[in-house]
Amino acid sequence: MQRGLRTRRGESRTCWPFSTMAADSSRKGRLIVGETLILTGNQAAALAAKLCRVQVIAAYPITPQSKIPEVLSEYVERKELQAEFVRVESEHSAMAVCISASLVGARVFTATAANGLAYMHEQLHWAAGARLPIVMPVTNRGVGAPWTILNDMQDSISQRDTGWMQFYCMNNQEVIDQVILAYQLAERLLVPIMVCFDGFRLSHTMMPVEVPEQHRVDSFLPPFASPYLLDPEHPVNINPVVMSDPLPDGDGTMCPSYMGFRFRLQETLENAFPVIADAGKQFGDVFGRSYEDCFYRYRAEDADFLFVTMGSLASEASEAVDLLREEGTRAGVVGLRVFRPFPARQLVEVLQKAKSVAVLEKAISYGYEGALATELKAALFTHNGHHQPAVCNFILGLGGKDVKPQDLLEAARDTLQSSRDGLRQTKPRWYGCGI
Amino acid sequence: MSTAIMDLPEQEYIMPGTRTCAGCGLPIAYRYILKALGPKTIVTLPACCLTILHGIYPRTPIAINAVNNTFASTAASASGLAAGLRATGRSDYTVLAMAGDGGTFDMGIQALSGAAERETDFIYVCYDNEAYMNTGVQRSSATPSGAVTTTTPITPKEQPKKDFIQIMEAHHPRYLATTCSSYPGDLYNKFVRAREVRGTRFIHLAVPCPPGWGYATKDTIKIGRLAVEAGIVVLYEVDDGLFRLTGKSLNMARSGRKRSVDEYLKSQSRFKKMGEEGISAFQKQIDDRWDQLIRRAGF
Numbered sequence: 001m002q003r004g005l006r007t008r009r010g011e012s013r014t015c016w017p018f019s020t021m022a023a024d025s026s027r028k029g030r031l032i033v034g035e036t037l038i039l040t041g042n043q044a045a046a047l048a049a050k051l052c053r054v055q056v057i058a059a060y061p062i063t064p065q066s067k068i069p070e071v072l073s074e075y076v077e078r079k080e081l082q083a084e085f086v087r088v089e090s091e092h093s094a095m096a097v098c099i100s101a102s103l104v105g106a107r108v109f110t111a112t113a114a115n116g117l118a119y120m121h122e123q124l125h126w127a128a129g130a131r132l133p134i135v136m137p138v139t140n141r142g143v144g145a146p147w148t149i150l151n152d153m154q155d156s157i158s159q160r161d162t163g164w165m166q167f168y169c170m171n172n173q174e175v176i177d178q179v180i181l182a183y184q185l186a187e188r189l190l191v192p193i194m195v196c197f198d199g200f201r202l203s204h205t206m207m208p209v210e211v212p213e214q215h216r217v218d219s220f221l222p223p224f225a226s227p228y229l230l231d232p233e234h235p236v237n238i239n240p241v242v243m244s245d246p247l248p249d250g251d252g253t254m255c256p257s258y259m260g261f262r263f264r265l266q267e268t269l270e271n272a273f274p275v276i277a278d279a280g281k282q283f284g285d286v287f288g289r290s291y292e293d294c295f296y297r298y299r300a301e302d303a304d305f306l307f308v309t310m311g312s313l314a315s316e317a318s319e320a321v322d323l324l325r326e327e328g329t330r331a332g333v334v335g336l337r338v339f340r341p342f343p344a345r346q347l348v349e350v351l352q353k354a355k356s357v358a359v360l361e362k363a364i365s366y367g368y369e370g371a372l373a374t375e376l377k378a379a380l381f382t383h384n385g386h387h388q389p390a391v392c393n394f395i396l397g398l399g400g401k402d403v404k405p406q407d408l409l410e411a412a413r414d415t416l417q418s419s420r421d422g423l424r425q426t427k428p429r430w431y432g433c434g435i
Numbered sequence: 436m437s438t439a440i441m442d443l444p445e446q447e448y449i450m451p452g453t454r455t456c457a458g459c460g461l462p463i464a465y466r467y468i469l470k471a472l473g474p475k476t477i478v479t480l481p482a483c484c485l486t487i488l489h490g491i492y493p494r495t496p497i498a499i500n501a502v503n504n505t506f507a508s509t510a511a512s513a514s515g516l517a518a519g520l521r522a523t524g525r526s527d528y529t530v531l532a533m534a535g536d537g538g539t540f541d542m543g544i545q546a547l548s549g550a551a552e553r554e555t556d557f558i559y560v561c562y563d564n565e566a567y568m569n570t571g572v573q574r575s576s577a578t579p580s581g582a583v584t585t586t587t588p589i590t591p592k593e594q595p596k597k598d599f600i601q602i603m604e605a606h607h608p609r610y611l612a613t614t615c616s617s618y619p620g621d622l623y624n625k626f627v628r629a630r631e632v633r634g635t636r637f638i639h640l641a642v643p644c645p646p647g648w649g650y651a652t653k654d655t656i657k658i659g660r661l662a663v664e665a666g667i668v669v670l671y672e673v674d675d676g677l678f679r680l681t682g683k684s685l686n687m688a689r690s691g692r693k694r695s696v697d698e699y700l701k702s703q704s705r706f707k708k709m710g711e712e713g714i715s716a717f718q719k720q721i722d723d724r725w726d727q728l729i730r731r732a733g734f
Contacts, residue, residue, distance in 0.1 A: 055519070055523065058515065084522045086514050087553065088514070092508060093508060093511035096505065096508035096511035096512045097514050098515060099504065100512040106519035106522045108519075122505050126505055235498050236500055236501070237490070238500075238503060239503040241487075241491050242492040243491055250494060
């Protein structure tokens with residue numbers, strides 16, 4: 001059993017067993033498995049990798065992710081984890097190592113953020129195109145120039161179209177859970193997955209985390225069985241040049257074209273939702289926390305005003321919702337756990353009763369608006385032509401800018417006013433620029 | 436002693452159907468590399484002439500396992516293969532990384548330096564045809580001075596070739612060797628030795644390129660030999676720190692006979708703009724390096 005993480009110097013870290021579970025009424029009647037530790041998001045991610053028995057780790061340090069490879073180095077050096085740790089010279093190489101190790105059948109792990117993720121960009125396409133079940137935490141951080149080491153989501157949102165699945169976590173419990181969940185899903189679907197969580201706000205913040213027991217993780221996540229064979233008798237040339245039309249193999253069987261491969265990836269992602277729900281339900285059966293739903297929902301059931309957002313902003317928005325409810329506004333929060341594939345139909349169902357929606361984003365598609373706002377509006381257009389709530393987009397929290405409850409209340413009032421006036425917001429509003 | 440042609444293994448790992456240009460030096464060398472390394476080899480390669488050699492999906496003429504990777508990451512990919520194979524209990528595979536001069540001298544240098552510093556257990560081969568041949572003969576840092584390329588079309592390259600072999604030697608690999616596709620026996624021996632050694636092994640392989648260098652496709656062997664006989668390519672190895680000349684270069688050092696660079700330069704249209712002054716400067720570059728190397732070998 002995990003008894004707390006230790007630093008390289010050996011001093012104990014503040015992640016001792018936490019024993020107030022019996023007094024926690026919110027946990028009543030729920031399956032409690034495993035010990036509760038106080039962990040940072042980074043410690044939770046590293047511990048999840050260990051519980052998943054990753055076989056090859058390749059990582060390059062970048063703030064705010066650095067603790068993840070540090071903790072994993074300790075696990076490996078203490079022989080608490082049987083894994084090859086390749087201390088690469090760059091993020092580009094980190095992903096190259098993961099790609100090749102995965103191709104020969106190893107369960108692989110890396111983590112990065114910001115410019116490190118941007119530096120991997122080419123490899124992200126390669127990993128998804130090669131259909132490799134790589135799981136990578138991203139500790140969300142703003143991208144330079146100018147430099148910032150602080151949090152926003154521009155890094156991972158900019159990698160939206162690489163073919164990776166993207167999960168977003170709102171607390172450290174979700175970090176440990178979603179990494180474990182991601183391995184099962186990635187290996188079932190043969191798609192790599194980014195598990196994104198806010199830099200510093202989660203990566204460096206300690207929270208109680210219920211740590212799954214090893215034997216339960218083992219039952220949830222069997223060893224990785226690679227679909228690639230490595231047999232000298234039947235050699236293969238993996239990911240060679242593929243032409244634009246199907247061609248026959250040696251036996252005359254027609255094989256896919258480049259576009260055929262691309263379509264298969266798209267098809268897998270389009271059809272992933274039942275698999276995500278199944279794995280999320282299985283997770284609930286084994287660990288007592290279900291992730292069947294693509295969304296975190298807070299007082300959303302009867303809400304006619306909704307915050308729609310991702311990551312730790314969903315927690316912050318929940319507090320704003322309580323204040324709005326006190327003022328008499330029927331407000332709620334919907335936090336997307338899954339951003340790719342985009343749960344368009346499910347999102348529209350959630351928005352069914354909402355008259356107005358404030359989309360809160362820590363990223364921007366320059367020259368237009370936040371990606372989530374664009375996609376939400378497109379989803380409404382596609383899946384529900386009649387019910388069109390007022391949708392306002394708010395860009396906030398870039399480069400670590402604090403998001404205050406007043407900001408969220410103002411966003412809500414702004415949105416409600418637009419709705420009353422029947423106005424359509426034509427460009428996103430920025431909060432906290434301080435120009 | 437170089438292995439005699441008649442004593443090389445009969446087993447072939449390259450079948451008919453490679454898509455290289457006529458007269459390419461690469462498949463000649465690759466044939467003997469694979470004979471030396473055998474079927475329990477997995478090769479990783481970036482986008483390069485070797486990708487073309489390996490053919491178009493879904494067919495390949497190559498009878499060993501191959502992994503394609505991105506341009507800058509050949510040695511990192513090899514690190515991943517080595518780690519993945521060890522983690523899954525298959526350390527008996529030889530991991531071979533093979534990239535051109537662009538993917539080694541230029542874009543791949545970071546990943547290669549990293550892998551060599553980590554003492555990764557693999558063989559890295561830079562097959563050097565002295566320009567970005569796969570994209571149409573653009574200048575690389577391996578292009579010699581005086582050569583016309585499609586990105587030095589009017590003024591031939593002014594800077595000398597990067598001394599990449601020295602850069603690799605400074606990483607102190609367990610085994611380092613230079614060889615050329617025109618000397619299969621020398622090449623075969625060096626890969627047999629590389630296979631025996633554990634740790635990082637680096638082999639610089641000179642391969643002439645008919646379309647890029649501008650000579651008739653029938654002359655690939657001859658051009659490679661001219662390069663060695665003029666001391667432009669020097670055959671040697673550094674085995675666990677011990678330097679020695681091999682094959683033709685060793686014979687040349689012993690006999691003291693070395694051709695001038697004239698015939699080599701005049702046999703290729705890429706050097707057509709080189710005047711007398713350029714030729715003598717080139718000769719001096721080559722002589723200086725040759726003198727250094729034979730002195731190092733004790734001659």
